[in-house]
Amino acid sequence: MTQTATKLAAEIRSGQVSSREVTEQLLERIAADTTVNAVVETRPEYAVRAAAVADELVAAGRETGPLHGVPMTIKEAFAVAGMHSTWGNRMFADAVLDWDATVADRLTAAGAIIVGKTNVHAMLADFGQTVNEVYGRTSNPIDPSLVPGGSSGGSAAALAAGLTYLEYGSDLVGSIRLPAAYCGVYGLKPTAGVVPLRGLQPPGEPLLELEFPSMSNVGPLATSAADLRTALRVTGGPAVPSAYSWQLRPPRHRRLADYRVGVVLDHPAARVSAEVGEVLSGLVDRIAASGATIVDGWPAGVDPVEQAEAFGIQVGTTMAAFGDSTESGDFGEVLAHERRRVELRATWQRYFDDIDVFLCPTSFTTAFPHDDRPFDQRTITTSYGEQRYDAQVFWIAHATLTGLPALSMPAGVTRAGLPVGAQVIGPWHEDDTAITFAELLD
Template identity: 75%
Template sequence: MTATATEIAARIRAGELTSREVTERMLAWIAADTKVNAVVETRPEFALQAAAEADAAVAAGRELGPLHGVPMTIKECFNVAGLRTTWGDPRFKEYVADWDATVVERLSRAGAIIVGKSNVHTMLGDFGQTTNEIYGRTNNPADLTRTPGGSSGGGAAALAAGLTYLEYGSDLVGSIRLPAAYCGVYGLKPTTGLVPLHGFQLPGPPEPQTEFPTLSTIGPLARSAADLRTALTVTGGPAAPYSWQLRPPRHDRLADLRVGVVLDHADAPVSSEVGTALSDTVDRLARNGAKIIEGWPAGVDASEQAEAFGFQVGLFFALQGEGADFASLAEVVAQERRRIARRLTWQRYFEDVDVFVCPTSFTTAFPHDDRPFEDRTIMTSYGEQRYDAQVFWIAHASLTGLPALSMPIGVTPTGLPVGMQVIGPWHEDDTAIRFAELLADLS
């Protein structure tokens, strides 16, 4: 399975394929998988009935959505009526949702068929690996001995293994971008707050909506940048009233783009294989007319910014009931001012720059590691690196709420994917997506 969701939808609308045959084929591939363990639950009867209805709508000439008849998966932590929502935690093993998350409703309204759910790390608690006591470990299709990343590793692996056409995941500490990079697919963390979180929750009745700032974000993973746009277009916007349009990209030619670039940092130095792929990509951009602007934005201290993000992650978990004495009110207020100041610094930067590119991670997919979290390290070309150094490169867009995607830019000599992160201006997600499309077209 190499076609994108957007391509499959177009072929179904044109009558070249039926949703039924596409859905049957996808279900068969999932059932046959014995190595990757990416899709952990399916609903074949529902999916095939929905596919039949989709084909009937095409035959009748009815109005069709942008994802009409396309089968897809969604991260296990989203509520889908009739499917289990466990977050990989044995405490919730028997919980079956009886209502749909907002993104499920919107994807379905756009014509997508939610066939099943992809694996997660227990309680989404690991950005580098995906395993839990209920469903077991997910492996990287490029090398089964290595991680697909976490906690959306199941979705990224499913895309890379040809087990789904589209996926929806979540990203607080890089949980969309890191798996996308390690598996060689596209993954978008939208502008924070752009996609409603309703239904992305622990098992139980619907939680009341809150306006308290949170850095947790949900977004699509896909096989192309165009699929990211399609998925974001049909899921973005306020919960109610529903009226929203994606801002158009700033430019449609690489030669018109001003591209900020940082390819290394002492806090998370990139391996030689990752660094080579990144520098080669920037050279290609320059040869094709993009204006390259090297260095961090004026006023940005990358180490300080990563540290500030660490505080915000701790605050997020304190708000979930873990460590209520995490910080004083004065500390929280000071850190919130710090966070907003950093966002304003980046907004000023994007007045003169269109996108900012940097590593998604300092490494490629690394071997599975069952050691305690604090004991883990990652071996690189320059020696061992701390496990939590994976957070450094994704921290900057997460702290400021900026849209950021990871895109594949090649593979190492041993066949491991390399990802590059593209950060866009606040609420200009399609500028980052369009840049990724233009860059991919150079291949």
């Protein structure tokens, strides 16, 4: 399966293929999988019925949406009426919800058919692996002995294995971008607040969204940059207006040669392995050969180590805002950290006055072997020795802390055939500048 969701929707609308045929074939592929364990629940009767209706609308010449008739999956942590939402927690193993998350509702309104749900790490509590007591372990389709990333590991693995055409995940500590990098697909963390979080919650009645700033984000994973744009267009915007009421700001440029690209490919805090560095250097060479301007170095005023530490503190604040009292702190400290976060975003925005996108690694490593040791005992073997497990957070921290849009795109593969992810960070509320840059590189 190589077709992208956007192109598939166009073929369904034109009558070249039928939604029912495509949906039935996808369900067959999901049922046949015995190694990846990415899609953990399906609703075949609903999916086939919805696909038949999609084909009838095409035959009748009715207006259709941007994702009309496209079968897709969604991260298990989102509420979807009639489906389980366990968060990989045995306490919630029997929880079936009767309402839809905002993104599920908007994807359906755009014509997509949510055929199933993908696996998550237990309570979304790991950025490198995806395993839980309800559904078990998800593996990387490229090599099942390796991790797919977490906590949206099922999302990225399903795409890489051809078990879905489009996915929607969540990202607080790189949970979209890291799995996308390890599985060789695209994943977008949008500008903070662009896509409503309603419905990304443990089982229960719908929670009201807090106005307290949150670094949690929800966004699409896909097999192309164009699909990221399509999915963001139909899911973005305030929670109250209906779908299609929100518009992406246009990209700054439509030619790769016109881009000014900031680049940092390594840092002692999370040294990039030799094989990852080789692929990323080749990507930068290709960008330079296109005529684009390369500007080396971090933005003026940004200390990446200090910023990564600030990110860790802000994650604690976010957890406290959502009910984890163990992470709460003095209000004055919280306010000071929040002020510093906003100052750092302003620093990055000044940088983007002259630079269009910032390119850096998504992770210092490629996918690595499953590791069942306690979290604080895990390490990752690299070309220069053992690295701390939590060093995976370093490269994704900066965009999350500041709320900037950031996507992971496939940069190439190592000599061993493992995908390498490049992270593209864009200006505040200019998601399509980052998406278009990645699309032009593809």
